Amino acid sequence: MTRRFALMIEPAASDDPRTDFATTFTEVDPSAPALTVGELSTQRGDGVFESIGVIDRHAQEVAAHLDRLAHSARLCDLPAPHLAQWRQAIARAAAACGPGESIVKLVLSRGVEHGPAPTAWVTAAPAADFTAVRAEGVRVVTLDRGYDLDTPARAPWLLLGAKTLSYAVNMAALRAARQRGADDAIFVSSDGFVLEAPTASVILRRGDTFVTPAAQGAILQGTTQQSLFEHLESQGFTTAYETIPASTLPAVDAAWLVSSLRLAAPVTAVDGAALTHDRALTTAMNAYLLSPRD
Amino acid sequence: MTRRFALMIEPAASDDPRTDFATTFTEVDPSAPALTVGELSTQRGDGVFESIGVIDRHAQEVAAHLDRLAHSARLCDLPAPHLAQWRQAIARAAAACGPGESIVKLVLSRGVEHGPAPTAWVTAAPAADFTAVRAEGVRVVTLDRGYDLDTPARAPWLLLGAKTLSYAVNMAALRAARQRGADDAIFVSSDGFVLEAPTASVILRRGDTFVTPAAQGAILQGTTQQSLFEHLESQGFTTAYETIPASTLPAVDAAWLVSSLRLAAPVTAVDGAALTHDRALTTAMNAYLLSPRD
The missing domain is CATH 3.20.10.10 (D-amino Acid Aminotransferase, subunit A, domain 2)
Structure with a gap:
């Protein structure tokens, strides 16, 4: 059984005081169009990412991955990711995984060309058999x-x-x-x-x-x-x-x-x-x- | 007036004998989602591109740009682009431009992860004022x-x-x-x-x-x-x-x-x-x- 999942994220500013970011998430069909051709991730590979292993719906080493995402964003002059928001998005993605090994991927893109803000999303999918x-x-x-x-x-x-x-x-x-x-x-x-x-x-x-x-x-x-x-x-x-x-x-x-x-x-x-x-x-x-x- | 245009292309094999590729083109709204999150262009910057200047709907130096697109594709082990197909796509994009200076962009991506084939598209938009x-x-x-x-x-x-x-x-x-x-x-x-x-x-x-x-x-x-x-x-x-x-x-x-x-x-x-x-x-x-x- 193939379980795939994708969640678009409206990136919150790093000092956003909210504790619940559910309203910033929109689940989308991972096999349907979700990104415009103006996306700078696709035009210029301009963004940062992380791939997280998931075992039986438990996302591994989330803190270390988020640390590195923030470090990559800093090196690329991208706005600092709101870590609590990302943690909630990862939790949603991990919960959508099947049993066994899966992959959750985080993408923080510079956004759409001439657009106002970064775009971001999280995907989940079964891992390959290693x-x-x-x-x-x-x-x-x-x-x-x-x-x-x-x-x-x-x-x-x-x-x-x-x-x-x-x-x-x-x-x-x-x-x-x-x-x-x-x-x-x-x-x-x-x-x-x-x-x-x-x-x-x-x-x-x-x-x-x-x-x-x-x-x-x-x-x-x-x-x-x-x-x-x-x-x-x-x-x-x-x-x-x-x-x-x-x-x-x-x-x-x-x-x-x-x-x-x-x-x-x-x-x-x-x-x-x-x-x-x-x-x-x-x-x-x-x-x-x-x-x-x- | 902002004229923007986007055309998704089903890439033809380089030896495709057709002379008219109209059926391989699908015009899409450039501000609407057109690409899936599985796109390798967006996940890994895995693809090649060209930016072509357009003056009063005339695309400049098309042959030189297509030569370089083919060269880039070869260096990246991508299938050879069908140049007549791309030429027709560029003509469609240039015709959609307004008067004055515009940009037509060609993208040849490795495709969707685990997918069968490259994806490709052409966009047109007014150029910045230089x-x-x-x-x-x-x-x-x-x-x-x-x-x-x-x-x-x-x-x-x-x-x-x-x-x-x-x-x-x-x-x-x-x-x-x-x-x-x-x-x-x-x-x-x-x-x-x-x-x-x-x-x-x-x-x-x-x-x-x-x-x-x-x-x-x-x-x-x-x-x-x-x-x-x-x-x-x-x-x-x-x-x-x-x-x-x-x-x-x-x-x-x-x-x-x-x-x-x-x-x-x-x-x-x-x-x-x-x-x-x-x-x-x-x-x-x-x-x-x-x-x-x-």
Whole structure:
């Protein structure tokens, strides 16, 4: 059964004192036209978004996603989202989901061209079945992201730490990976450091330490990566944010791409060189990530 | 009077033998919902576009714009656009324009998520009034584009030569320019070469030679720049495509940002240093650009 849901939102100002935003929501048919051709999201990818995993109608890590939405909006000079309003919209979307895994997506667009205000909406839909990829993993290739690590500080207009709707490059990188016989990609800075995957964070294991690239504005702060790091620490592991030379990838003990929907996908090969895959650990990671998290 | 127009297009396969595509067009109200929330243009800026100037219902340089649309589609692994179909859609849109200057916009989106085919549409609307900016010019700041000149050849997945809908960075650069007290920006490569403006090409004058950055995949091929170069050559000037160090900008005799709608906007200052502005030449350039061109 396919349950799809869409809710248009009239964005409230961030200091709106209301506590109930029901009147700002309009449910629409997700397969019917809802947006005009003047939408700047569609004309220029001009807006920000979040994808939230939902397990049995429980939206995961809502606070972390809303934090990041607000951060992305700030980087893009969009009005600050009213977090209570978004929380209520997410609750409506999560309640509309079926059992099992679903996806709730938040979109905050700059609005209609020459229009007065941002437009916003939330959608819900069943998630794809990621059982196989969580068990069997992904082969990745490294792809040059074009920037060096110092770029974000030098050029904030490149919006490198924002989750904008301008995702054409991310999608092109996934196609490039598949053309090279891989399933996914790890972006590397032009000066040779590990960044992130087109739609996931990268976590590497060295002994009992789990490391992920230090964000430094060059990559998105991963909500799932952060949640998993907390869990790993509670299990007695060490976690660290580091500047990681891509040349060290072949020497890691294991690697994962982690994201809100697919969760932890073990990396079984990098640029054709096999990586060890600790199935028991991956299974435990995904059991944690599939449990209700806030 | 505001005349706005929108036409949804069922994209034909590039080898479709029909000569009349009227049945593939559906006129829609440009201010009414026409796109679903599942549109990948809106979710991921995943598609390509063109903006065509229209003068008294004559669409300018249609062939050059369609060439570039096809080039962008190829870089993005989108199905090749059927050029005769697009030409008919443009003709419909241009005919719907009022007198004076208008804009016709073409959008080819990857389609609806999990959907079978691209979606496409054409819009028409009155152009903004660019009289003042053509006469008085723009002050620009140089902004680092983050890439070096060799990047496009090394990393085609960055789609640097494609006019994609993922324009959030272009819009952020314009905001950054205004925050710095300027009107517009010139992007410079991280290794210090002139590239393009966020929504325009750059033309520089040195004596009787007009130069523009060699594209090399790093920038868009400018339809208006190409048209203006043909005209300048017919007037006895020399034109050239060069690799231009940004450090030479203060020494040029004049500079313009040229684009399909605003046409030739003289650059009156770069990073706060004044540039000479040859008003008569700019007026002649815009007189040519406002004449019917094919």
